[in-house]
Amino acid sequence: xxxxxxxxxxxxxVGRQIFQLALGDKRFEVVAISDxxxxxxLHYLLxxxxxxxxxxxxxxxxxxxxxxxxxxxxxxxxxxxxxDVFDVDVVVDATGRFRRYGELLPHLENGADRVxxxxxPDDEIDRVILSGVNDEEARGGDKVISAGSASTTATALMLKxxxxxxxxxxxxxxSVHAYTSDQAxxxxxxxxxxxxxxxxxxxxxxxxxxKKWVQRALPAVADxxxxxxxxxxxxxxxxxxxxxVLEESxxxxxxxxxxxxxxxxxxxxxxxxxRDPIVSSDVRGTSQSLIVDLDASMxxxxxxxxxxxxxxxxxxxxxxxxxxxxYADLDREPVAEAS
Numbered sequence: 444x445x446x447x448x449x450x451x452x453x454x455x456x457v458g459r460q461i462f463q464l465a466l467g468d469k470r471f472e473v474v475a476i477s478d479x480x481x482x483x484x485l486h487y488l489l490x491x492x493x494x495x496x497x498x499x500x501x502x503x504x505x506x507x508x509x510x511x512x513x514x515x516x517x518x519x520x521x522x523x524x525x526x527d528v529f530d531v532d533v534v535v536d537a538t539g540r541f542r543r544y545g546e547l548l549p550h551l552e553n554g555a556d557r558v559x560x561x562x563x564p565d566d567e568i569d570r571v572i573l574s575g576v577n578d579e580e581a582r583g584g585d586k587v588i589s590a591g592s593a594s595t596t597a598t599a600l601m602l603k604x605x606x607x608x609x610x611x612x613x614x615x616x617x618s619v620h621a622y623t624s625d626q627a628x629x630x631x632x633x634x635x636x637x638x639x640x641x642x643x644x645x646x647x648x649x650x651x652x653x654k655k656w657v658q659r660a661l662p663a664v665a666d667x668x669x670x671x672x673x674x675x676x677x678x679x680x681x682x683x684x685x686x687x688v689l690e691e692s693x694x695x696x697x698x699x700x701x702x703x704x705x706x707x708x709x710x711x712x713x714x715x716x717x718r719d720p721i722v723s724s725d726v727r728g729t730s731q732s733l734i735v736d737l738d739a740s741m742x743x744x745x746x747x748x749x750x751x752x753x754x755x756x757x758x759x760x761x762x763x764x765x766x767x768x769x770y771a772d773l774d775r776e777p778v779a780e781a782s
Contacts, residue, residue, distance in 0.1 A: 446472040447771050450531035450555060452518060453538035454478040454485050455624055457561050459492050460760035461535055462513075464730070466497050470768055472511060475529040477518030485515060521547060527554025533767050537561040539625070544568050547587050559588045559766055561759065563595060563652045572769065573599050574762040575713035575732060577660040581766075583773040590766045593759035594618040595653040597683055597733040598670070599660050600714055601752050604706050605699070606663050610690040612746070614664055618651055618672040619682040621723070621755075626674060647674040680723030683733075683752040692745045699748060703735045721753065732758040 447470055451458050454476050465471040478485055486501040493499065498508060505512040518524045521541060526534060534555040541547050542565040550558040564571065569585040572578060576599040581588075591599075598616050605611060626642030633639035637647050654670040661668075700716075707716045715734045719725075726734060732754055739751035 446470060447767055448530055448532045449473045449767065450475045450477070450524070450526050450529060450534040450550075451513075452477045452521065452524060452534060452536045452550070453540075453561075454480065454489075455537065455539075457539075457756050457760050457763075458535075458537035459489050460757050461537060461763060462489065463493060463497070464757075464760055464764055466499075466508065468764065470771075471764060473513045475514045475516065475524075475526065475531060476506070477516050477524045479517060479519055482515045521549035521553070524550070524553055526550065529554075531555045532557070532771070534558045535561065535763055535767070537763075542566075544587055551586055557586050557588065557767075557770060559590050559763060559770075561590060561592075561763055563592050563656055564589050571656055571659065572766050573656070573660050574765040574769070575600055575710065576603055578769055581769055581773060583770070583776070585770065588766065588770070590759070590763040591656060592653070593732070593754050593756055594620060594651065594672070594681060594683065595656050596759065596762055597752055597754040598653055598685065599657050600733045601683065601685055601735065601750060602657065602661055602664055602668070602687075604703060604714070605687060605689075606661065607706070608702055609694060611664055611667060611687055612690045613688040614668045615686045616653065616657075616668070616670045617684040618653065618670065619684060620649075620672055620674050621677045621679055621681050622647075622674050642674060643676050645676065648672070649674050677723050680726045680753065680755050682723065683750075683754070685750045685752065687748050687750065689746040689748070694746065694748075696740045696742050696748065699750070700735075700737045700740055703737065707735070723753070726753045726755045728757060729753075729755055730757050730761045732762055 465473050500507045504515045534550040539562045547558050568587045571589045573591040573596045622642035628643050629641050649672040651670050651672040658665045703716050707714050713732050715731045718738050734753040736751040741749045
C-alpha cells in the first residue's frame with residue numbers, strides 16, 4: 444500500500460510536529476511544505492524539535508531523510524501553492540489562518556485531493572472530525588475538513604467517556620491554555636483589547652469555539668454545554684477544567700475514575716489517566732489527546748463533579764494524521780454498484 448502523500452502549509456509548531464510524527468509512520472510521506480520562512484530557518488527549527496532523534500538534512504530547498512525528501516517552498520496563501528506538481532493526496536493547512544471554506548478551496552483547485560485544517564472553521568465546511576469522538580460521521584465525498592482543535596477534542600473525549608455510562612444535565616469547561624503564536628509578547632494596540640496584552644505576562648480571558656463544535660460532535664450535550672478559555676504564560680501544556688452535573692444521583696468520584704481507567708485501557712491511543720502529581724510541562728511529548736488527572740477529580744453535592752484533564756499540541760498533530768488516514772481508508776473502500 445502506497446503511503447499517503449502529504450502537503451503541509453504552515454511549518455510552525457503543529458506543522459513541525461506533524462512532520463515529526465510522519466517520519467515514524469509508514470502510512471505517510473510528507474512531500475511538500477509551504478511556509479513564509481527561509482529554508483535554513485525552517486530546517487534549524489525542525490532540528491531543534493527533533494533533537495537528534497531523526498537525521499533530516501537540508502539540501503538546497505529540500506528536507507532530505509533516508510531515500511525521501513520534501514520540497515520547501517514559499518507561500519503566503521493557498522492560491523500560491525502548486526500541489527499538483529507534487530501529486531499531493533491531502534494538504535494539511537496548519538497555519539491556523541484560513542478558516543473559511545472559500546479560503547481553503549484553492550488547495551483543491553491547485554491539485555490536492557483533500558484539505559484538512561488544523562483549526563476549527565469560521566463557517567460551514569464539509570465536515571469537522573474530532574478523531575476518537577465522531578469518526579463515523581466521515582464521508583468519502585468530504586473534501587474540506589477540520590480536525591478540530593486540541594482543547595475541543597480533549598473536552599469531547601472527556602464528555603463522551605462520561606456519556607458512555609451516565610447522562611449529563613449540564614457541563615461547563617474552562618480551557619487553561621498555553622499562550623499561542625498569534626499572541627503578542629508585549630502589550631500592543633490590537634483590535635481585541637484583552638488580547639492586546641502581553642501573553643508572556645498575563646492570564647488572558649478568551650473566547651473559544653469549542654462550545655459550538657463539541658455540541659455538534661456530541662448531540663447529547665446540545666444546549667447543555669458552555670466553554671470559556673484562559674490563555675496563560677506557559678509555553679507547552681494546557682489543562683481542561685470540566686464541571687459536569689449528572690442526571691443520575693448517587694454516583695461517586697471513584698466510579699467516574701474507574702470509568703476513565705477502563706476507557707484508557709481500551710483506547711490508549713486517545714486517552715491516558717494518571718495519579719502522578721503532574722504539572723503542565725510534564726505533558727510535553729504526549730501523543731494522546733487527553734490525560735485525565737484522577738487525583739484531581741472531586742464531587743460537590745449529590746451529582747456535580749469537577750474533573751481535570753491535560754493535553755499538548757503533539758496530541759492534536761497526531762489526531763490530524765489520524766483524520767487523514769481515516770479518509771484514505773474511505774477512499775480505498777470499493778464503491779457499491781447501483782442495482
